[in-house]
Amino acid sequence: MGKPIRETIAALVVAAGRGTRAGAGIPKQYRFLDGIPVLTRTLRALCAEPAIATIVVAIHPDDEGLYAACIAALDESERARLLPPVHGGATRQSSVHAGLCVLDASTCPHVLVHDAARPFLSRDLIQRACMALVRHDAALPGIPVTDTIKQVTDDGRVTHTPPRDGLRAVQTPQAFRLAPLLAAHRRALDAGMTGFTDDGALAEWAGMDVHVFAGDPDNVKLTHEADFLRYAENDGVPRMISRMATGFDVHIFGPGNHVMLGGVAVPHAHGVVAHSDGDVVLHALTDAVLGALAEGDIGTHFPPSDPQWRHASSDRFLAFAAARVRERGGVIDFLDATILCERPRIGPHREAMRAQIAQIAGIDADCVSIKATTTEKLGFTGRGEGIAAQAAATIRLPVTRQSGDTA
Known part of the structure; x- marks a missing residue:
């Protein structure tokens, strides 16, 4: 089968999607x-292959903090293989194109394109992809189809049953010679062909000779919430742990004609005395x-x-706190x-x-509750000298082995 091409391969990881089918x-x-x-x-799986000289990741512009947290878990030698991330586009095709444009074909004339949501790729599969580049300009991992496939109309009528022997379910990493693949992407863009969800299909459309090599049944793509439940190695403990905490703040009234409450300017006979907007x-x-x-307080x-x-x-303060939850892999359940x-x-x-609070925190308005009460004329709020708020937040954070029950 030949030896893999050494240190002339780049890897492009597509990580710009929103993954809405995986749940909230x-x-x-x-x-x-x-x-x-x-x-x-x-x-980590890609960094374990010496033939891969450099890696670029296409991410969503809103995910800089999440990406930084992910690569912080890599060791120094692994991070040294990474180029700065590129911002992906609205489609997988545009994200791949953005990543290809920053790669240098003179130093890495070959590229593996891989979906970030396939974390179980094995060393053997990566090496098969690298070795396929010895013979082919475009090669895709595929596994035999075990189910009978039916082609149907919109109303469910079967029109064709293709023989299973010639069918393969295609995976990533897909292996290409970089220059022809980039040229194919540019041709597709110029032709207004923007709907390709698979680089093998785009390469085929562009006239490249595309081959299939043996894939790996364990190289699954995490798509739905059930996939995370199925493949989580949780050692018998919950994947996520719930936490609840409270907060309190108070400000005295001062000159002004409104008070800021929940990000909304509420007309009032007074303002508040505060360092920020109060x-x-x-x-x-x-x-x-x-x-x-x-993580302390404000x-x-x-x-x-x-x-x-x-x-x-x-709003900057709450947005910061919400981003910290996301960066640690957590979810805000309720405010x-x-x-x-x-x-x-x-x-x-x-x-x-x-x-407004939902928009700031990046959650649904159904996950936000606002209540109000007087203090029956008692205390500083009862005397109209100031205003106060107490709050509670419920979040979920991933369980880690290192900390036992915290993220």
Whole structure:
């Protein structure tokens, strides 16, 4: 079969998708299996093959923090193989094209294109892909189809039953000579052909001679939530652990004609005295989320002694806390806040606050609750001297072996 091509192969990992079929939460390539992000597993497998000289990952522009967390788990020699990530496009085809454009065909004339959500690729499979490049310009791993395949119309009528002997279910990594594949992508783009979901099909359309080599049945693609439950190596403990924490904030009234509550400017006879915009709801929610992470409080990350936070919009604080949850592979399940004041009236602004908080935290409005109460004229809020909010946040974080029951 020949020897694999040595140190002249680049790997392009496609990780820009949203993975909506895998259910709510962060994109599937950043979710955890036994405490290890899916993308980290994929990159480690590719880094184990000496023939792969360099790796580039196409990511979504919103996933910089998630990507950084994934590669932080790699060792220094593995990270040295990585080029800076590229931003993918709206389709898999455009993401692959973006990645191909940063590779250098003069130093790495061959490329393996692999889906980030296939973290179980074996060393043998990678080597088969590399060895296929000795003979072919385009080669794809495939496994025999065991089920009978039916071609049907929209109304379910069977029109054709192709013989199984000639069918293969194609996987990644798919192996190509870089220059012809990049040229094929450019031709497709110029022709307005933007619907290819598989580089083998695009190469075939462009006239390349495409071959299939033996794939691996264990090289599954994580697609649905059930896949994560099926393939999680959880050692009998839950994959995710729930945490709940609370937060509280208070500000005295001062000059002004509105107060910021839940990211909404609520008209009032007073403003508040505060270093930032004084949004007690967002401050309390931020502390609740940070508390659930066990990462201190709002003053830890945004100290009032730092002039850069003077008059800062408090949505930045909650957005930061929510991003920290995502970066650790977690999910915000619910945010709840109670506003304590005699005035202003909260009811007319409740839904606007829920929508704004949901947008800031990156969750559904159904996962946000806003309540209000007076203190029966008691205390500083009862006397109309200020306003307060208490909050609770429920999140889930991945279980890791290293920490036992925390992320």
